[in-house]
Amino acid sequence: MHELSVAESALKIARRVSAAHGNVKVTGIRLSVGSFDHLDDEALCFAFEMLADETVCRGAAIAIERHPFKATCGACGEKSESEGIAEVCPACGSAELKWEGEEATRVVSVDLDLPDVNEGV
Amino acid sequence: MKGYDMAGSEKTVRVLEKVHKANDLLAEENRGFFAERRLFVVNVLGSPGCGKTTLIDATRRGLEGIAVAVIEGDVAGDVDARHFAEQGVPAIQINTGGGCHLDAAMVKQAVADLAAPDDSAVFIENVGNLICTSGFDLGEGLRVLCLSTPEGDDKPLKYPGIFRGADALVITKSELAEYVGFRFDDVKKRASLLNEELPVFEVSAKTGDGMEPWCRWLAAKMRD
Structure with a gap:
Protein backbone atom coordinates (compact mmCIF):
# COMPACT_ATOMS: atom_id res chain seq x y z
CA MET A 1 0.00 0.00 0.00
CA HIS A 2 2.67 2.52 -1.02
CA GLU A 3 -0.15 4.57 -2.55
CA LEU A 4 -0.72 5.89 0.97
CA SER A 5 2.58 7.77 1.11
CA VAL A 6 2.08 9.15 -2.41
CA ALA A 7 -1.44 10.31 -1.48
CA GLU A 8 -0.06 11.88 1.69
CA SER A 9 2.53 13.88 -0.26
CA ALA A 10 -0.01 14.93 -2.89
CA LEU A 11 -2.36 16.09 -0.15
CA LYS A 12 0.40 18.14 1.48
CA ILE A 13 1.18 19.83 -1.83
CA ALA A 14 -2.50 20.58 -2.53
CA ARG A 15 -3.05 21.99 0.97
CA ARG A 16 0.00 24.19 0.57
CA VAL A 17 -1.38 25.57 -2.72
CA SER A 18 -4.74 26.16 -1.05
CA ALA A 19 -3.10 27.90 1.91
CA ALA A 20 -1.29 30.24 -0.48
CA HIS A 21 -4.73 31.29 -1.80
CA GLY A 22 -6.45 31.88 1.53
CA ASN A 23 -7.31 28.27 2.33
CA VAL A 24 -9.91 27.97 -0.42
CA LYS A 25 -11.49 24.67 -1.24
CA VAL A 26 -9.57 22.34 -3.51
CA THR A 27 -11.90 20.91 -6.15
CA GLY A 28 -9.44 18.86 -8.17
CA ILE A 29 -5.92 17.51 -8.30
CA ARG A 30 -4.16 16.26 -11.40
CA LEU A 31 -1.43 13.67 -10.92
CA SER A 32 1.05 12.36 -13.46
CA VAL A 33 2.12 8.86 -12.43
CA GLY A 34 5.67 7.76 -13.32
CA SER A 35 5.81 4.68 -15.54
CA PHE A 36 8.11 2.87 -13.13
CA ASP A 37 6.27 3.81 -9.93
CA HIS A 38 3.72 1.01 -10.22
CA LEU A 39 0.87 2.89 -8.57
CA ASP A 40 -2.68 1.60 -8.60
CA ASP A 41 -5.27 4.28 -9.49
CA GLU A 42 -8.00 2.90 -7.28
CA ALA A 43 -5.79 2.50 -4.23
CA LEU A 44 -4.38 5.98 -4.79
CA CYS A 45 -7.86 7.57 -4.94
CA PHE A 46 -9.02 5.58 -1.94
CA ALA A 47 -5.99 6.65 0.12
CA PHE A 48 -6.44 10.26 -0.92
CA GLU A 49 -10.13 10.34 -0.04
CA MET A 50 -9.39 8.83 3.33
CA LEU A 51 -6.66 11.35 4.14
CA ALA A 52 -8.45 14.36 2.63
CA ASP A 53 -11.51 14.02 4.84
CA GLU A 54 -11.66 17.01 7.22
CA THR A 55 -9.33 19.06 5.02
CA VAL A 56 -9.84 21.68 2.27
CA CYS A 57 -9.31 18.82 -0.19
CA ARG A 58 -12.38 16.87 0.86
CA GLY A 59 -14.31 15.73 -2.21
CA ALA A 60 -11.60 16.90 -4.65
CA ALA A 61 -11.69 15.07 -7.98
CA ILE A 62 -8.49 13.15 -8.68
CA ALA A 63 -7.39 13.02 -12.32
CA ILE A 64 -4.58 10.58 -13.06
CA GLU A 65 -2.37 10.74 -16.15
CA ARG A 66 -0.63 7.47 -16.93
CA HIS A 67 2.38 7.02 -19.17
CA PRO A 68 3.11 3.77 -21.01
CA PHE A 69 6.61 2.35 -21.21
CA LYS A 70 8.50 3.42 -24.34
CA ALA A 71 10.96 1.25 -26.22
CA THR A 72 13.57 2.07 -28.81
CA CYS A 73 15.00 -0.78 -30.87
CA GLY A 74 18.77 -0.73 -31.22
CA ALA A 75 18.59 -2.81 -34.39
CA CYS A 76 15.92 -1.13 -36.56
CA GLY A 77 15.28 2.10 -34.67
CA GLU A 78 11.56 1.39 -34.22
CA LYS A 79 9.94 3.24 -31.34
CA SER A 80 7.05 1.51 -29.60
CA GLU A 81 4.85 1.96 -26.55
CA SER A 82 3.41 -0.64 -24.25
CA GLU A 83 1.84 -1.24 -20.85
CA GLY A 84 4.36 -4.02 -20.27
CA ILE A 85 8.03 -4.74 -20.96
CA ALA A 86 8.30 -6.74 -24.18
CA GLU A 87 11.50 -8.67 -24.82
CA VAL A 88 11.61 -8.28 -28.58
CA CYS A 89 10.98 -5.42 -31.00
CA PRO A 90 7.45 -5.65 -32.48
CA ALA A 91 8.83 -4.49 -35.86
CA CYS A 92 11.97 -6.58 -36.41
CA GLY A 93 12.03 -9.15 -33.60
CA SER A 94 15.42 -8.00 -32.29
CA ALA A 95 16.06 -8.24 -28.53
CA GLU A 96 18.10 -5.01 -28.54
CA LEU A 97 15.41 -2.97 -26.90
CA LYS A 98 15.89 -0.10 -24.52
CA TRP A 99 12.89 0.66 -22.33
CA GLU A 100 12.20 4.04 -20.84
CA GLY A 101 9.26 5.93 -19.40
CA GLU A 102 8.07 8.89 -17.38
CA GLU A 103 10.50 8.96 -14.48
CA ALA A 104 8.63 10.52 -11.56
CA THR A 105 5.17 10.89 -10.12
CA ARG A 106 4.16 14.53 -9.88
CA VAL A 107 1.29 16.75 -8.87
CA VAL A 108 0.63 18.52 -12.19
CA SER A 109 -1.98 21.00 -11.02
CA VAL A 110 -4.43 21.85 -8.29
CA ASP A 111 -7.91 23.26 -8.97
CA LEU A 112 -9.14 25.83 -6.49
CA ASP A 113 -12.64 27.10 -5.90
CA LEU A 114 -12.11 30.84 -5.82
CA PRO A 115 -14.88 33.09 -4.48
CA ASP A 116 -14.24 35.93 -6.93
CA VAL A 117 -14.57 35.61 -10.72
CA ASN A 118 -12.06 38.39 -11.35
CA GLU A 119 -9.32 37.25 -9.04
CA GLY A 120 -5.98 37.64 -10.80
CA VAL A 121 -3.98 34.67 -12.01
CA MET B 1 -24.44 31.36 -21.00
CA LYS B 2 -20.79 30.94 -20.15
CA GLY B 3 -18.56 33.17 -18.12
CA TYR B 4 -21.17 34.77 -15.88
CA ASP B 5 -21.15 32.35 -13.00
CA MET B 6 -21.08 34.69 -10.02
CA ALA B 7 -21.11 31.85 -7.50
CA GLY B 8 -17.34 31.57 -7.82
CA SER B 9 -14.72 30.44 -10.27
CA GLU B 10 -12.22 27.68 -10.60
CA LYS B 11 -8.59 28.38 -10.89
CA THR B 12 -6.09 25.79 -11.94
CA VAL B 13 -2.68 26.25 -10.36
CA ARG B 14 0.17 24.53 -12.20
CA VAL B 15 2.46 22.84 -9.69
CA LEU B 16 4.52 20.17 -11.46
CA GLU B 17 6.08 19.04 -8.21
CA LYS B 18 7.42 15.54 -7.60
CA VAL B 19 5.37 13.81 -4.92
CA HIS B 20 8.62 12.54 -3.41
CA LYS B 21 10.25 15.98 -3.36
CA ALA B 22 10.19 16.22 0.45
CA ASN B 23 11.84 12.79 0.70
CA ASP B 24 14.40 13.71 -1.97
CA LEU B 25 15.41 16.84 -0.03
CA LEU B 26 15.93 14.82 3.16
CA ALA B 27 17.88 12.21 1.17
CA GLU B 28 20.22 14.97 -0.01
CA GLU B 29 20.72 16.02 3.63
CA ASN B 30 21.57 12.42 4.47
CA ARG B 31 24.00 12.31 1.56
CA GLY B 32 25.77 15.38 2.94
CA PHE B 33 25.96 13.85 6.40
CA PHE B 34 27.35 10.57 4.99
CA ALA B 35 29.96 12.49 3.01
CA GLU B 36 31.07 14.41 6.12
CA ARG B 37 31.51 11.18 8.03
CA ARG B 38 32.97 9.43 4.97
CA LEU B 39 30.34 6.70 5.27
CA PHE B 40 29.80 4.55 2.20
CA VAL B 41 26.10 3.75 2.31
CA VAL B 42 24.60 0.82 0.44
CA ASN B 43 20.81 0.46 0.14
CA VAL B 44 20.02 -3.25 -0.21
CA LEU B 45 16.68 -4.04 -1.86
CA GLY B 46 14.90 -7.31 -2.64
CA SER B 47 11.93 -9.52 -1.76
CA PRO B 48 11.39 -11.03 1.68
CA GLY B 49 13.53 -14.14 1.92
CA CYS B 50 15.78 -13.39 -1.05
CA ASN B 129 9.51 -5.52 -1.31
CA LEU B 130 10.13 -5.24 -5.06
CA ILE B 131 7.58 -2.51 -5.70
CA CYS B 132 8.01 0.80 -3.93
CA THR B 133 11.35 0.62 -2.14
CA SER B 134 13.00 1.89 -5.32
CA GLY B 135 10.90 5.08 -5.25
CA PHE B 136 12.51 6.36 -2.04
CA ASP B 137 16.00 7.80 -2.15
CA LEU B 138 17.62 7.31 1.26
CA GLY B 139 20.75 9.27 0.41
CA GLU B 140 22.70 6.11 -0.32
CA GLY B 141 25.82 5.96 -2.46
CA LEU B 142 24.93 2.65 -4.02
CA ARG B 143 21.69 0.77 -4.55
CA VAL B 144 22.01 -3.00 -4.71
CA LEU B 145 19.17 -5.24 -5.79
CA CYS B 146 19.23 -8.77 -4.47
CA LEU B 147 17.33 -11.43 -6.45
CA SER B 148 17.41 -15.08 -5.40
CA THR B 149 17.27 -17.86 -7.96
CA PRO B 150 14.02 -19.42 -6.60
CA GLU B 151 12.21 -16.15 -7.38
CA GLY B 152 12.71 -16.75 -11.10
CA ASP B 153 14.55 -15.13 -14.00
CA ASP B 154 11.43 -13.30 -15.24
CA LYS B 155 11.38 -10.70 -12.44
CA PRO B 156 12.76 -7.76 -14.50
CA LEU B 157 9.69 -8.01 -16.74
CA LYS B 158 7.34 -8.07 -13.76
CA TYR B 159 8.95 -5.42 -11.54
CA PRO B 160 10.67 -3.10 -14.02
CA GLY B 161 11.00 -0.09 -11.69
CA ILE B 162 13.30 -1.71 -9.17
CA PHE B 163 15.62 -3.12 -11.87
CA ARG B 164 15.76 0.25 -13.59
CA GLY B 165 16.85 2.03 -10.42
CA ALA B 166 19.53 -0.42 -9.29
CA ASP B 167 23.30 0.19 -9.44
CA ALA B 168 24.09 -3.52 -9.15
CA LEU B 169 22.16 -6.77 -9.30
CA VAL B 170 23.29 -9.59 -7.06
CA ILE B 171 21.77 -12.97 -7.88
CA THR B 172 21.79 -14.91 -4.61
CA LYS B 173 21.39 -18.62 -3.87
CA SER B 174 23.18 -19.43 -7.10
CA GLU B 175 23.71 -22.98 -5.80
CA LEU B 176 19.96 -23.55 -6.23
CA ALA B 177 19.78 -22.38 -9.87
CA GLU B 178 19.89 -25.86 -11.36
CA TYR B 179 17.09 -27.10 -9.09
CA VAL B 180 14.71 -24.22 -9.78
CA GLY B 181 15.49 -23.78 -13.49
CA PHE B 182 16.92 -20.27 -13.11
CA ARG B 183 18.75 -19.07 -16.24
CA PHE B 184 21.39 -16.41 -15.55
CA ASP B 185 21.61 -15.36 -19.22
CA ASP B 186 17.88 -14.71 -19.33
CA VAL B 187 17.80 -12.52 -16.23
CA LYS B 188 20.80 -10.53 -17.48
CA LYS B 189 19.20 -9.99 -20.88
CA ARG B 190 15.90 -8.95 -19.30
CA ALA B 191 17.52 -6.61 -16.78
CA SER B 192 19.52 -4.96 -19.57
CA LEU B 193 16.27 -4.01 -21.35
CA LEU B 194 15.72 -1.60 -18.46
CA ASN B 195 19.20 -0.84 -17.22
CA GLU B 196 21.78 -1.31 -19.93
CA GLU B 197 24.99 -1.08 -17.90
CA LEU B 198 23.74 -2.87 -14.80
CA PRO B 199 26.57 -4.98 -13.31
CA VAL B 200 25.32 -8.46 -12.40
CA PHE B 201 26.93 -10.82 -9.88
CA GLU B 202 26.11 -14.44 -9.19
CA VAL B 203 26.78 -15.44 -5.62
CA SER B 204 26.15 -18.17 -3.13
CA ALA B 205 26.66 -16.91 0.41
CA LYS B 206 26.31 -20.53 1.51
CA THR B 207 29.16 -22.01 -0.56
CA GLY B 208 31.07 -18.74 -0.99
CA ASP B 209 30.94 -19.03 -4.78
CA GLY B 210 31.09 -15.65 -6.48
CA MET B 211 31.55 -13.69 -3.24
CA GLU B 212 35.12 -12.68 -4.03
CA PRO B 213 34.44 -10.80 -7.32
CA TRP B 214 31.38 -9.14 -5.75
CA CYS B 215 33.30 -7.96 -2.68
CA ARG B 216 36.21 -6.81 -4.85
CA TRP B 217 33.85 -4.75 -7.03
CA LEU B 218 32.16 -3.25 -3.97
CA ALA B 219 35.47 -2.39 -2.28
CA ALA B 220 36.58 -0.65 -5.50
CA LYS B 221 33.34 1.38 -5.50
CA MET B 222 34.05 2.42 -1.92
CA ARG B 223 37.50 3.68 -2.89
CA ASP B 224 36.10 5.74 -5.81
Missing part, protein backbone atom coordinates in the same frame (compact mmCIF):
# COMPACT_ATOMS: atom_id res chain seq x y z
CA GLY B 51 18.82 -13.45 1.22
CA LYS B 52 19.53 -9.78 1.89
CA THR B 53 20.67 -10.34 5.47
CA THR B 54 22.80 -13.33 4.54
CA LEU B 55 24.35 -11.41 1.65
CA ILE B 56 25.18 -8.45 3.91
CA ASP B 57 26.69 -10.81 6.46
CA ALA B 58 28.83 -12.64 3.89
CA THR B 59 29.83 -9.35 2.24
CA ARG B 60 30.88 -7.91 5.59
CA ARG B 61 33.24 -10.83 6.10
CA GLY B 62 34.56 -10.41 2.56
CA LEU B 63 35.32 -6.70 2.99
CA GLU B 64 38.52 -7.17 4.90
CA GLY B 65 39.84 -4.18 6.77
CA ILE B 66 36.64 -2.16 6.33
CA ALA B 67 34.44 -1.37 9.34
CA VAL B 68 30.79 -2.24 8.71
CA ALA B 69 27.56 -1.11 10.36
CA VAL B 70 23.98 -2.00 9.47
CA ILE B 71 20.55 -0.44 9.54
CA GLU B 72 17.82 -3.04 9.36
CA GLY B 73 14.36 -2.20 8.02
CA ASP B 74 11.48 -4.53 8.79
CA VAL B 75 7.77 -4.24 9.40
CA ALA B 76 8.25 -5.73 12.86
CA GLY B 77 10.81 -7.41 15.09
CA ASP B 78 14.54 -7.01 15.61
CA VAL B 79 15.79 -10.44 14.53
CA ASP B 80 18.22 -9.03 11.98
CA ALA B 81 19.64 -6.22 14.10
CA ARG B 82 20.19 -8.66 16.98
CA HIS B 83 21.94 -11.07 14.62
CA PHE B 84 24.51 -8.40 13.73
CA ALA B 85 24.80 -6.91 17.21
CA GLU B 86 25.64 -10.36 18.60
CA GLN B 87 28.64 -10.39 16.30
CA GLY B 88 29.80 -6.98 17.42
CA VAL B 89 28.52 -5.14 14.35
CA PRO B 90 26.90 -1.76 15.15
CA ALA B 91 23.25 -2.27 14.21
CA ILE B 92 19.99 -0.34 14.42
CA GLN B 93 16.59 -1.79 13.74
CA ILE B 94 13.88 0.32 12.11
CA ASN B 95 10.34 -0.99 12.42
CA THR B 96 8.02 0.54 9.86
CA GLY B 97 4.94 -0.85 11.63
CA GLY B 98 3.27 -1.86 8.37
CA GLY B 99 5.03 0.60 6.07
CA CYS B 100 6.33 -1.19 2.99
CA HIS B 101 9.53 0.81 2.46
CA LEU B 102 12.13 2.86 4.27
CA ASP B 103 12.27 6.59 3.64
CA ALA B 104 14.94 9.24 4.09
CA ALA B 105 13.48 10.52 7.38
CA MET B 106 13.65 7.06 9.00
CA VAL B 107 17.25 6.66 7.88
CA LYS B 108 18.20 10.14 9.10
CA GLN B 109 17.01 9.24 12.58
CA ALA B 110 18.59 5.77 12.54
CA VAL B 111 21.97 6.89 11.33
CA ALA B 112 22.13 9.54 14.06
CA ASP B 113 21.78 6.72 16.62
CA LEU B 114 24.09 4.30 14.82
CA ALA B 115 27.51 3.86 16.37
CA ALA B 116 29.28 3.65 13.01
CA PRO B 117 32.88 4.90 13.05
CA ASP B 118 33.90 7.33 10.29
CA ASP B 119 34.99 5.60 7.07
CA SER B 120 32.57 2.71 7.64
CA ALA B 121 30.49 0.91 5.09
CA VAL B 122 26.86 1.14 6.18
CA PHE B 123 24.44 -1.41 4.76
CA ILE B 124 20.80 -0.41 4.91
CA GLU B 125 18.63 -3.46 4.53
CA ASN B 126 15.35 -2.19 3.15
CA VAL B 127 11.93 -3.73 3.80
CA GLY B 128 11.47 -6.85 1.65
